Amino acid sequence: MNRPNRTVAGLDVHKDSVFLCVINDSGKIFESKYGVLTPDLDRMASDMQHYGVSELALESTSIYWIPIWRVLEEMFDQKLVNPYFIKQLPGRKTDVKDAEWIATCVYKELIRGSYVPELIIQELRQYDRRIFDLNKEIAHKLVKQDACLQRCNIRISNYVSTIDSKSYKGVVQLLSEGIIDLEELIKCIHGRTINKHGRATLLSALTGVVTAVDSDIIRMLMIEINMLQTHKAECQEKMTALCNLHYPKQLSQLQTIPGVKERTATSIIAEVGVDLKMFATAAALVSWCGLHPRNEESAGKIKGRKITHGNKYLRKTLIECAWAASRTQGSFLNKFSYTQVTVRKKNKMKVQVAIARKILVAVWHMFTKDQEYIDILKIGS
Numbered sequence: 001m002n003r004p005n006r007t008v009a010g011l012d013v014h015k016d017s018v019f020l021c022v023i024n025d026s027g028k029i030f031e032s033k034y035g036v037l038t039p040d041l042d043r044m045a046s047d048m049q050h051y052g053v054s055e056l057a058l059e060s061t062s063i064y065w066i067p068i069w070r071v072l073e074e075m076f077d078q079k080l081v082n083p084y085f086i087k088q089l090p091g092r093k094t095d096v097k098d099a100e101w102i103a104t105c106v107y108k109e110l111i112r113g114s115y116v117p118e119l120i121i122q123e124l125r126q127y128d129r130r131i132f133d134l135n136k137e138i139a140h141k142l143v144k145q146d147a148c149l150q151r152c153n154i155r156i157s158n159y160v161s162t163i164d165s166k167s168y169k170g171v172v173q174l175l176s177e178g179i180i181d182l183e184e185l186i187k188c189i190h191g192r193t194i195n196k197h198g199r200a201t202l203l204s205a206l207t208g209v210v211t212a213v214d215s216d217i218i219r220m221l222m223i224e225i226n227m228l229q230t231h232k233a234e235c236q237e238k239m240t241a242l243c244n245l246h247y248p249k250q251l252s253q254l255q256t257i258p259g260v261k262e263r264t265a266t267s268i269i270a271e272v273g274v275d276l277k278m279f280a281t282a283a284a285l286v287s288w289c290g291l292h293p294r295n296e297e298s299a300g301k302i303k304g305r306k307i308t309h310g311n312k313y314l315r316k317t318l319i320e321c322a323w324a325a326s327r328t329q330g331s332f333l334n335k336f337s338y339t340q341v342t343v344r345k346k347n348k349m350k351v352q353v354a355i356a357r358k359i360l361v362a363v364w365h366m367f368t369k370d371q372e373y374i375d376i377l378k379i380g381s
Helices: 038-050 065-072 083-088 097-105 119-151 166-176 180-187 193-198 197-204 212-245 248-254 262-272 282-289 311-327 334-341 347-369
Strands: 009-015 018-024 027-033 055-059 077-083 297-299 301-304
Touching: 009 065, 009 097, 018 038, 027 038, 027 097, 038 065, 055 065, 055 097, 055 282, 055 347, 065 077, 065 097, 077 083, 077 097, 077 262, 083 097, 119 166, 119 262, 119 311, 166 180, 180 197, 193 197, 212 248, 212 262, 248 262, 262 297, 262 311, 262 347, 282 311, 311 334, 311 347, 334 347
Parallel strands: 009 055, 055 077
Antiparallel strands: 009 018, 018 027, 297 301
16 A cells, blocks of 8 residues: 555666656656756756655666666665566556656556665775776786797697796787897796607797787787786785675684685675675575576476576675686585586586575575684585
């Protein structure tokens, strides 16, 4: 049942404008269009206060909702809603404006707000997602750097483990300084690599035609990569400091899970927070993350079991943890991985998703019930 004398608002957020509609028991009482500059948002807030708005909702449109949320956060009870769910609600007429429809849904209590974390978690998320962006940029620059070496017919990347390895970096450093002497270059290669492929083969791979221009471009790319690595380390340092200051217990607890270290622990806190009251069950958190398999079934036949959409950053972090956990000797997750992959011949990637799901369930229990992680293989040992 609707509360008496209730006034609510709906905001239709665009890149350069915001549409406002205010309704109460009598119906629509006010609507207007505003800009997105801070003075415009202050004027919109003043208008809503004038009409006695107590609650409002806005769609999570790209990143455009964030500054509006920040300006209005202290003044109103806000709900952030998924545009997909707004569109799925029945009863909307084609001539109803978006802002009016959002306000109507709020007034009739047809929608619930999405998870919006507290300010500290939002700051951690900004650092965390910046690290993901930096990783992409670093990977792109490394490929560009290797392409430059390939153009010089230096094929050392064919024989080292990765183009981010110490051996590869040593060769790049010398080439950036214009040093092309083969005896100097091969000193950078790890002994095991030389033993594996042979000294003669690696000398041939290091033989190329390197001009002064090539050395300059290699040097520029190396500087860019080093700068990105510095920024990445700085972001991680800030994240660790914030977690140690505000969530030291949770940071320590997470690192007792096999495969979870400082970087992944801070990332998990940044993405889910530590107050999981929005997730009534562990299954709700798993579904929000996008690790819950969906059954595509028709006429009794299973068409597919792909995982659902969700928080791609958290999912990627947990998959990385799963790979590390499956290699942690003496742990339950290691035994589970071995049993599923080697004994039962299951798909390796699907098993890692299952392990990631188990880690996330453990996180839910640790945070909501204030429990420590206990490896069942070590009970009684």
